[in-house]
Amino acid sequence: MTDGVPDWLAVDWGTSNLRVWAMTGDGRALGLRTSDRGMGRLAPEQFEEALKECAGDWIAGPVTAIACGMVGARQGWIEAPYIAVPAAPLGDRPVRAPTRTPGLSVHILPGMSQDRPADVMRGEETQIAGFLARSPGWDGVMCLPGSHTKWVQVSAGEVVSFQTYMTGELFAALSGHTVLRHSVGGDGWDDAAFAEAVEDARAAPERLAARLFPLRAEGLLHGQTAAVARARLSGLLIGAELAAARPYWLGQRVGLIGEGTLAGRYRAALEAQGVPVETADADAVTLAGLAAAWAGIRERA
Amino acid sequence: MTDGVPDWLAVDWGTSNLRVWAMTGDGRALGLRTSDRGMGRLAPEQFEEALKECAGDWIAGPVTAIACGMVGARQGWIEAPYIAVPAAPLGDRPVRAPTRTPGLSVHILPGMSQDRPADVMRGEETQIAGFLARSPGWDGVMCLPGSHTKWVQVSAGEVVSFQTYMTGELFAALSGHTVLRHSVGGDGWDDAAFAEAVEDARAAPERLAARLFPLRAEGLLHGQTAAVARARLSGLLIGAELAAARPYWLGQRVGLIGEGTLAGRYRAALEAQGVPVETADADAVTLAGLAAAWAGIRERA
Structure with missing residues (x-):
């Protein structure tokens, strides 16, 4: 963070809510701003303006935002196609959302899908990636309670199977x-x-x-x-x-x-x-997952 | 039925709907009139007027109405307390509803309750009684599908147990x-x-x-x-x-x-x-149950 400008923005954008954190280069959150402009009430062309309204002066100069959740659904800003399990969560190619604001680049992380039994997730894969980033080599089962609780079998850094x-x-x-x-x-x-x-x-x-x-x-x-x-x-x-x-x-x-x-x-x-x-903590692993994705994008840049 | 006046009225009064049949003394239905003024939208003092509005000229002179369903709930016209199982459905003492219309007498049939596992019914007991009136001596299990499906064990003319x-x-x-x-x-x-x-x-x-x-x-x-x-x-x-x-x-x-x-x-x-x-047929057994109750009231009169 230099002169009040965050190094990057972490974005958790679900069906009902939008949350934006100002982040430092080493993965610390400096502030959180929230909005009720969830994906469920936005048309594709409204996402950029909703993000700018929520982030306010955090989008003053060139900045990169990393977003997870339903923002990447077919009805979202732009579709970030599912990664089929078994696979590592997040993959290595987030989808770039179309933007008109000079200097603003937005990357949307993909969800995961399972062929049989048919299942999908969007957002939880980022928490899983964050959990693994904080506990490298962790094997076992994760439970992510929510409106739609996910049970996830994780092994060798990959999501093997899951159930909603x-x-x-x-x-x-x-x-x-x-x-x-x-x-x-x-x-x-x-x-x-x-x-x-x-x-x-x-x-x-x-x-x-x-x-x-x-x-x-x-x-x-x-x-x-x-x-x-x-x-x-x-x-x-x-x-x-x-x-x-x-x-x-x-x-x-x-x-x-x-x-x-x-x-x-x-x-x-x-x-x-x-x-x-x-x-x-759910927010902590969400931020850790977004930070891991941001680091990957920076390496490839 | 004499001069267009029904011998009695059969009334099925649930949470959402009111149905009134004009009946002959030998249990035939001559006509059906319906209303959306169910128990759920009426205060106790509004039931009499709702019945008269629905029945129209069927309540022109002295007439007896036999009613089953949520009309007998605590929030209904007047509470017809549950009969605890095991017992014969309907019992022999329907509850008389308060009326102001000269010549109109309204009898409300009680529901049934079960202590353990706790359960209640209102309306189905009349269908069970009607089924038994049409098939005397029937023993077995009845299934009454609906929003709340009932399974009912019947033996020797009594409801032994039931489950919703x-x-x-x-x-x-x-x-x-x-x-x-x-x-x-x-x-x-x-x-x-x-x-x-x-x-x-x-x-x-x-x-x-x-x-x-x-x-x-x-x-x-x-x-x-x-x-x-x-x-x-x-x-x-x-x-x-x-x-x-x-x-x-x-x-x-x-x-x-x-x-x-x-x-x-x-x-x-x-x-x-x-x-x-x-x-x-659900309506047929409802009418048979109400007719059995009407016959009982007439005998005791």
């Missing part, structure tokens, strides 16, 4: 758009109810479908609180995910990316199964 | 309020994809959570059609229901109440498991 679970979105749809909305409202939580429900669903996943409506009926008949119902719904869905993802975590060490509330629930659920978990 | 599955509402929430909405749009359908998905979920229910996002990814990567994705989503959810409801249908004969599209899917799924299915 819509658990977070399922929780939102059930608690917002079904009769359960009357039973799980508010922000209440009950750790014991969560733990019990994870175990119920993990141990007998074939009974999951029978366990949803009782969340409503227990309230009607027995006065079950919204806090218990809410924690139990979350536990049932995460337990069902653990049942399905068993081949990923059984007998493995798990790298959990994220340190917020949701990641804490995954950690509790995994540790209850005796799985050793190491956590990494 | 939110399968229909889950399908609507997933196809309307998650990323799958981009993949399952329209009305398309694929019978083979449905059958395969039912079997996938029934045979390996522990993998259900892993099978949702591929409905999206198969479209992105391999061009899977919306018709296939839609049928497959429905099949996965009905298959998961069959896995959980296995103690209900295994080795049983199943009485399926309903003859529409949804009931047809349940029939196909059950017959694929070798389960013999006999169907009954």
